[in-house]
Amino acid sequence: MDDHPGGDEVLLSATGKDATNDFEDVGHSDSAREMMEKYYIGEIDPKTVPAKRTYIPPQQTTYNPDKTPEFVIKILQFLVPLLILGLAIAVRHYTKKE
Ligand code: HEM
Numbered sequence: 349m350d351d352h353p354g355g356d357e358v359l360l361s362a363t364g365k366d367a368t369n370d371f372e373d374v375g376h377s378d379s380a381r382e383m384m385e386k387y388y389i390g391e392i393d394p395k396t397v398p399a400k401r402t403y404i405p406p407q408q409t410t411y412n413p414d415k416t417p418e419f420v421i422k423i424l425q426f427l428v429p430l431l432i433l434g435l436a437i438a439v440r441h442y443t444k445k446e
Pocket of ligand 1: 352355358362367371376378379380383384
């Protein structure tokens with residue numbers, strides 16, 4: 349692995365599967381192909397390769413434990429920043445030195 353000119357990371361990323369396409373995509377030279385003979389172990393029986401499992405991401409639900417109606421949350425999301433801004437302006441106005 350240390351001797352691979354393409355580095356060990358690419359090799360590790362291709363382990364546990366058929367790496368033929370990965371190997372071919374790089375466009376390895378003839379000398380690389382000759383070198384491969386040295387490391388050739390054998391053909392993989394395709395029947396033994398586990399079927400590809402597709403990842404189904406979990407359904408995203410918004411955190412709303414007390415079941416507050418969504419429109420109330422939306423209004424609050426709009427109003428709270430406005431209230432903070434208003435408060436900041438009011439504080440600035442009343443604490444301003446003449
Ligand atoms: C026994 C198998 C392998 C051998 C003997 C081998 C050998 C080599 C050699 C000699 C090079 C230098 C460039 C060349 O002469 O083509 C190289 C580059 C490279 N190899 Fe491999 N390789 C093997 C498998 C793989 C696999 C499975 C991958 C991908 C997962 C890979 C990815 C790369 C990459 C990315 C480069 C760099 C290409 C570049 O920078 O142009 N190699 N390899």
